[in-house]
Amino acid sequence: MAAPVRARFVVVGGGISGVTCAEQLAAQFPSDDIYLITASPLIKAVTGLKQVSRILEEFEVKEQKSTELEKLYPNIKVVQAAARELRSAERKIITEDGAQFIYEKLCVCAGAKPKLIVEGNPYMLGIRDTDSAQEFQKHLSKAKRVVVVGNGGIALELVYEVEGCEVVWAIKDKAIGNTFFDAGAAEFLITQLKSEKPKSPLTCKRTRYSTDKAAGREDTQVGSALGPDWHEGLNLKAGGEFSHRVHIEPQCGVQRILLQEEFERLNITASCPPSQGHGPSPEAATWPVYVQLNNGKTYGCDFVVSATGVVPNVEPFICGNNFDLGDDGGLKIDEHMRTSLPDVYAAGDVCTASWKPSPLWQQMRLWTQARQMGCYAAKCMAAELQQETIDMDFCFELFAHVTRFFNYKVILLGKYNAQGLGTDHELMVRCTKGLEYVKVVMQNGRMMGAVLIGETDLEETFENLILNQMDLSIYGKDLLDPNIDIEDYFD
The missing domain is CATH 3.50.50.60 (FAD/NAD(P)-binding domain)
Structure with a gap:
């Protein structure tokens, strides 16, 4: 040695x-x-x-x-x-x-490593690093339906980026993206799932992958986190001739994962998501794997994506x-x-x-x-x-994070979801459908956090207001008045 x-x-x-x-x-x-x-x-x-x-x-x-x-x-x-x-x-x-x-x-x-729903199931994929993302792409090319479990950043981007394949999205919360924003912001974003994606996607400026197969990378349980824009450079399109077909199952979790043989033996009736106006939902006599949710529904699919977080x-x-x-x-x-x-x-x-x-x-x-x-x-x-x-x-x-969801720039500042503030706070919201969503968290007249979706150009001003803890009570609703340039107040 x-x-x-x-x-x-x-x-x-x-x-x-x-x-x-x-x-x-x-x-x-x-x-x-x-x-x-x-x-x-x-x-x-x-x-x-x-x-x-x-x-x-x-x-x-x-x-x-x-x-x-x-x-x-x-x-x-x-x-x-x-x-x-x-x-x-x-x-x-x-x-x-x-x-x-x-x-x-x-x-x-x-x-950290993926927190998989079950270990050792050949139809269960956890997306954590570049290798697992490429494995997902390979499975997706032939899939008609996938079940995505989880409500974090990777799940959010995955359901938006997947095309030509039906997606059943099981989340434990009432609204999507609960880690990052409230129900109002979720509603603002969810309209994007119901519309066709732009033919020329917005340029992605943060993440680039250049993998080299000759490098001989070995499979490993733990990889570096993908982070935002993990899908960049991957073709996440299945065979169906449609863009989005996403069905959300809120406030539920996975009760068990069943392989085809076990599903048939138990004689369970499978559920079928609505077509959402994109034509009939793909039917199949059998699916290789079934996901039984604790809300009483069971969905068959080609594979399951476990996007349920990580453990150190x-x-x-x-x-x-x-x-x-x-x-x-x-x-x-x-x-x-x-x-x-x-x-x-x-x-x-x-x-x-x-x-x-x-x-x-x-x-x-x-x-x-x-x-x-x-x-x-x-x-x-x-x-x-x-x-x-x-x-x-x-x-x-100050907590400060910039990312991108559903082709929107998303900025999170401070206690953006009123974390730890109890009921002693108020929210102010400005929303222009398809353009921007602005929410600020106020406590005793002071700004404690903010969510900015879209090209708002408010991040620097709001960061300063949160850090300075200035009493903003006198401004009232003018703080978010779109006809007032708030930056002029605080130059």
């Missing part, structure tokens, strides 16, 4: 948080080797970073070979192997191929180590991104923020926070090594 490699810094994970952390460390410590351990030859790199406002950022994510990162940062050494074991008492990380790395500082950025990928690290874990299973971190173990930090989806947060911030497992956490973790590691004090990054003062 080869001798252990001794390194000042080891980062585990080739997603946004891990790569950002390694890049920041490489820039701060150009004479030190930074070891980045990742299970895949493809890593996620942030490019085209654009500062929209003080906190709000837009950026492209390019999936590329690890050699590109090494060219850009010669002191980053990418190790293509899955992490198998952490021996924190020995400050040692061991990979699947037996290689050992003794670290001075370790940052765990191992991401902590398994390779917790065995034999006394980590404090959050309620969601993530590695607990303090305000300096430190876990409960000495010299072990964590960032991104694998961790749970356990400091007392700003009244305007909450953790969500999104790409924007993965980048912010990875960068800040590197700065905290550096500060501790150099025995310097460091203030918490300003990005943790």
Whole structure:
């Protein structure tokens, strides 16, 4: 066995948080080797970073070979192997191929893994990384009906992007997109599901994938999150001669998944979604798999997409180590991104923020926070090594996220869904069908959050109003009057 490699810094994970952390460390410590351990030859790199406002950022994510990162940062050494074991008492990380790395500082950025409804079912797909998205595309090409379970970002985009195939969408909430917006915003967006998509889709400016089959990527249970625009470059069209045919089953969950033989043995009557004006629903004597919902309905389909969220990928690290874990299973971190173990930090989806947060911030497992956490973790590691004090990054003062759903720009700020505000708040809404949806959350005359859908150009003004906590009571409904340029008030 080869001798252990001794390194000042080891980062585990080739997603946004891990790569950002390694890049920041490489820039701060150009004479030190930074070891980045990742299970895949493809890593996620942030490019085209654009500062929209003080906190709000837009950026492209390019999936590329690890050699590109090494060219850009010669002191980053990418190790293509899955992490198998952490021996924190020995400050040692061991990979699947037996290689050992003794670290001075370790940052765990191992991401999360899909939370599948059932494991081992050949007709169940979980979409998490580029490989699983391409597997979905392959199955879709011959499908007549799919059942999508889940109400998060990937489910939202999937049901909109799929064409020529009937979609039954099972959600646990009353309205779509409950994680991101309220019923009013959901109603604004849902009209897009009932209309034909534009023939020339809007240009997508954030995510680009360049996969190389020759890279020999192995199948792995865990991959870097796809994030927004995961469908870019994929042909998500089945054989049907229609665009959208989506039937939503609200406020329900999956009771069980039945293969064809079991379904026939139990003599259950299958449900059929309405045609929604696009012609008859595809009929079949049998389907390979059936989804029995707890609302009494059972739908047959060609395959099931489990888009029911993720769980932190902590398994390779917790065995034999006394980590404090959050309620969601993530590695607990303090305000300096430190876990409960000495010299072990964590960032991104694998961790749970356990400091007392700003009244305007909450953790969500999104790409924007993965980048912010990875960068800040590197700065905290550096500060501790150099025995310097460091203030918490300003990005943790206000939750801010930009994405795109149903071809609309979507911006979320602060307590955009009145998270944690109880009943002591009021909502103000402005909506122009097909154009924009603006909602602000007010408490005691102060703006606490906002949802902006469409090209509103209000993000910078509203971000400042939320951060400044100015008393806006005197403006009343004029705050959202479309005939008043609100920016003029607060220049």
